[in-house]
Amino acid sequence: MKYVIDSLSKCSPRSGHFQKNDSILHLPMLLQYTKCAIVPYLSKEVFNYVTTDAQGYSICLDTTINMVDALSAYRKGIASFSGIGSDGISFLTIKNPTVVNKTADHGDTKDTMSIYARSGRKIISANQYMDLVSSHHPDVFHSLCDGETNATSSKRRIMKSMDRSKAFLEICLQRYRQSESLKSGSLFVAAIEGGYNLRHREEYIKEILVHNSDIHGYFLDGLHSNGFTATSLTIDNIKEIVKKCNELLPADKFKVMFGPYNPVVMLQLIQLGVDVFDSSYCYIATKNRCALTFSFDMESSSNGRDFDMDLKDPKYKEDFSAVLSGCNCLTCQKHTRAYIHHLINTKELLASILLMIHNSHHFIEFFKTIRQSIASGNFQELIDFVKAQFDRRCLLDENIQKIVELDEVTKKGKKTVSSDELSLS
Amino acid sequence: MINKAISKMRSPLTFKVIAECSTTKARVGVMSLVHSDVDTPVFMPVGTQGTLKGVLPDQLINLNCQIILGNTYHLGQRPGIETLRKAGGLHKFMNWNRALLTDSGGFQMVSLLQLAEIDENGVNFKSPFDESNCLLTPEHSIEIQNVIGADIVMQLDDVVKTTTKGPRVEEAMHRTIRWLDRCLEQHSRNDEQSIFPIVQGGLDPKLREECAKELTKRDVRGFAVGGLSGGESKDEFCKTVNLCTDYLPKHKPRYLMGVGFAADLVVCVALGIDMFDCVFPTRTARFGCALVREGQLNLKHSKYALDMKPIDDECECTTCSTYTRSYLHHIATFEEVSCSLLSVHNVAFQLRLMNDIRESIKANNFPQFVRKFMKQQFADGVVPTWIKDALNEVNICLDAPDVAETS
Numbered sequence: 064m065k066y067v068i069d070s071l072s073k074c075s076p077r078s079g080h081f082q083k084n085d086s087i088l089h090l091p092m093l094l095q096y097t098k099c100a101i102v103p104y105l106s107k108e109v110f111n112y113v114t115t116d117a118q119g120y121s122i123c124l125d126t127t128i129n130m131v132d133a134l135s136a137y138r139k140g141i142a143s144f145s146g147i148g149s150d151g152i153s154f155l156t157i158k159n160p161t162v163v164n165k166t167a168d169h170g171d172t173k174d175t176m177s178i179y180a181r182s183g184r185k186i187i188s189a190n191q192y193m194d195l196v197s198s199h200h201p202d203v204f205h206s207l208c209d210g211e212t213n214a215t216s217s218k219r220r221i222m223k224s225m226d227r228s229k230a231f232l233e234i235c236l237q238r239y240r241q242s243e244s245l246k247s248g249s250l251f252v253a254a255i256e257g258g259y260n261l262r263h264r265e266e267y268i269k270e271i272l273v274h275n276s277d278i279h280g281y282f283l284d285g286l287h288s289n290g291f292t293a294t295s296l297t298i299d300n301i302k303e304i305v306k307k308c309n310e311l312l313p314a315d316k317f318k319v320m321f322g323p324y325n326p327v328v329m330l331q332l333i334q335l336g337v338d339v340f341d342s343s344y345c346y347i348a349t350k351n352r353c354a355l356t357f358s359f360d361m362e363s364s365s366n367g368r369d370f371d372m373d374l375k376d377p378k379y380k381e382d383f384s385a386v387l388s389g390c391n392c393l394t395c396q397k398h399t400r401a402y403i404h405h406l407i408n409t410k411e412l413l414a415s416i417l418l419m420i421h422n423s424h425h426f427i428e429f430f431k432t433i434r435q436s437i438a439s440g441n442f443q444e445l446i447d448f449v450k451a452q453f454d455r456r457c458l459l460d461e462n463i464q465k466i467v468e469l470d471e472v473t474k475k476g477k478k479t480v481s482s483d484e485l486s487l488s
Numbered sequence: 489m490i491n492k493a494i495s496k497m498r499s500p501l502t503f504k505v506i507a508e509c510s511t512t513k514a515r516v517g518v519m520s521l522v523h524s525d526v527d528t529p530v531f532m533p534v535g536t537q538g539t540l541k542g543v544l545p546d547q548l549i550n551l552n553c554q555i556i557l558g559n560t561y562h563l564g565q566r567p568g569i570e571t572l573r574k575a576g577g578l579h580k581f582m583n584w585n586r587a588l589l590t591d592s593g594g595f596q597m598v599s600l601l602q603l604a605e606i607d608e609n610g611v612n613f614k615s616p617f618d619e620s621n622c623l624l625t626p627e628h629s630i631e632i633q634n635v636i637g638a639d640i641v642m643q644l645d646d647v648v649k650t651t652t653k654g655p656r657v658e659e660a661m662h663r664t665i666r667w668l669d670r671c672l673e674q675h676s677r678n679d680e681q682s683i684f685p686i687v688q689g690g691l692d693p694k695l696r697e698e699c700a701k702e703l704t705k706r707d708v709r710g711f712a713v714g715g716l717s718g719g720e721s722k723d724e725f726c727k728t729v730n731l732c733t734d735y736l737p738k739h740k741p742r743y744l745m746g747v748g749f750a751a752d753l754v755v756c757v758a759l760g761i762d763m764f765d766c767v768f769p770t771r772t773a774r775f776g777c778a779l780v781r782e783g784q785l786n787l788k789h790s791k792y793a794l795d796m797k798p799i800d801d802e803c804e805c806t807t808c809s810t811y812t813r814s815y816l817h818h819i820a821t822f823e824e825v826s827c828s829l830l831s832v833h834n835v836a837f838q839l840r841l842m843n844d845i846r847e848s849i850k851a852n853n854f855p856q857f858v859r860k861f862m863k864q865q866f867a868d869g870v871v872p873t874w875i876k877d878a879l880n881e882v883n884i885c886l887d888a889p890d891v892a893e894t895s
Contacts, residue, residue: 098823099818099819099823101819101823101825103824103825104824104825104828105825106806106807106810106825106828106829106832107806107810108547108550108806108810108832109544109547109828112544112546129818130815130818132793132794133793133794133814133815133817133818136794136796136814137796137812137814144812144814144815145815146810146811146815181822380567380571381570381571381574381575383574383575393544393546397545397546397583398583399575399581401567401571401575401581402538402581402582402583405537405538405566405567405571405581406537406538406539408566408567409537409538409562409566411537411538411539411541412541412542412824412827412828413539413541413542413543413544415824416542416544416828417544
């Protein structure tokens, strides 16, 4: 497992790649968001319809921490255990971008962090975290961190997050240096904290740069609280901080930002030198019954095209066209808007499967276009092209609250079985 | 292997028996339908609302599934007949290019709707959506099924609870025959779709015989045995199935509705049934259960937490080739994808069971297959009496040594 940053610029779109055995994954890279280390709704068989190219995957610890005994027994790591396969890159994170962070200062001691798993809260120390990392065998992981800050965090909260994260980092690095298997198998990413305070960010970075030789990448953390509200984050909110961090951080290391950023913000972050993202935005769109339909093909006109399509809308009841004409995904090649609308109406699981296939495919193609556009030097035009479409839409925002509520209900309901089916003989 | 040339008339259903068990009434056939050939005995997974829950049509094709079921009642409610008509039928609507079978909708009404009342005209019920009074007549059922466009459609029958006794059973049997004639009269796509009549008559051998004989006089291409699996004893169930297949013509397919437990499938194939359907394999998947020859694994059970074997070593489905019991244990019932993974396995299990049955009949060692199957299924060696008795009726004696019936 190695990585190469080709363009040693700091605050501009960068190119480079990760290489693992025969698989090469280019930057800027999209990690497939996973729950329980599987792409939501999509078995490996079905994900193979989306793509058979090696992918990166974000593994959210809150959804895999219950598997730790099994992982210890299994020994071959989470990616192989969960079936996403070890030909791609697995990136372990304690962040779950689709779940709102729990409020900070919730009684953790200064040596522990809480992970909110489905089965309840797990309190872990940095050492316990490193044990979890070892049993997960990820290709990449970040240091345990308290990134529970956002634009409204108090100075006290920011300081606390920095202190704790720094202490965690020291322990994680120490363990990393001592472990031959971790050093040979996993890349170490350091979390960068400091909230929205430029001076704190600078101090934090200066302090951890002494460890730079053991660190392969940096994770710009502590800028938002994840969940649906993070989809409405704008670049203006975070631009100064991201820029400052990337100016201070070494150019030859990759930069990661987890979160359900909308496509425009992702493009703008890439322009600021961020290299790695996750696809949690696709999952949130799917949960919202939306198909992503924004265009990134600058050869074609985006006129009249919706940024995304709310397939719950009764206007699709008898619309027998593909979700997105010209799209090569299985959903668009084989199924219609009317069919998906019907599946949504009848609460059928296949609705989520078909939407997730399309949305994942759309984002994978989007990132291919991003890389091409960086290579051919028209990245700014791509941003303008997508942003113009985004500015016209308001669909997801309107439904923001509904989704969050829906999420809560499903969690309480627990079962995935639809009740009408149960009464059938 | 399938001789399409024979069907110069382009009958929408031709059935050819290609092998018969020399001991039991089991047979292997090929049923050629407009959308695909179907190898029988066949298990048909149920895709109630235009989808097999959590499984893509492409995955069903990978599983070599040749025919699935749709439910007329549900499809008539949503997406509704007008939408299906505009889509050009259910095949196109859900993009399933292989064979489809639809039920009449009557059973769902009687089982789902408390307020359903049946009279000579049809089934009266209140719409679950707006409480309005609705009537499903035999004509209406066929009209809807003509729009849905399945290869095989079912007549509307008068369903009574299996445990019902007395004149109501007889009335239902006679009414079912009258309704069949109304269905056949209404049928507008006889060159593309085949109506199957349904043998009724409760548990009364005389009524079943009379019904089967009467239905056989009609010009139809296959038959169903209905009104079972509704609370009767397994003994009565097998006796009735066995009796029905005795009276149904050998050269036409016989469909036993709503049966899908593995042991029932094996027994009823021996009794001469060719087609089965059941929601059980896909429903039990949603509760975290995986089917194996030994019964079923409830993957939520803690004993699977560290079990690194696939559900079934011998299963070739994508679930078994990719996932361990341990992983499935950790996601079953709450992570939606577990429903897909277990449904794929459970459908694969059913289809493989039917394939093994067909192969054993072709090799004329079906009785041996039955013995082996029962040994696996009942690991404690205690095979239920109803199974022994039913198999005895078709010359398989489970207590006798293996060599007994090979000659």
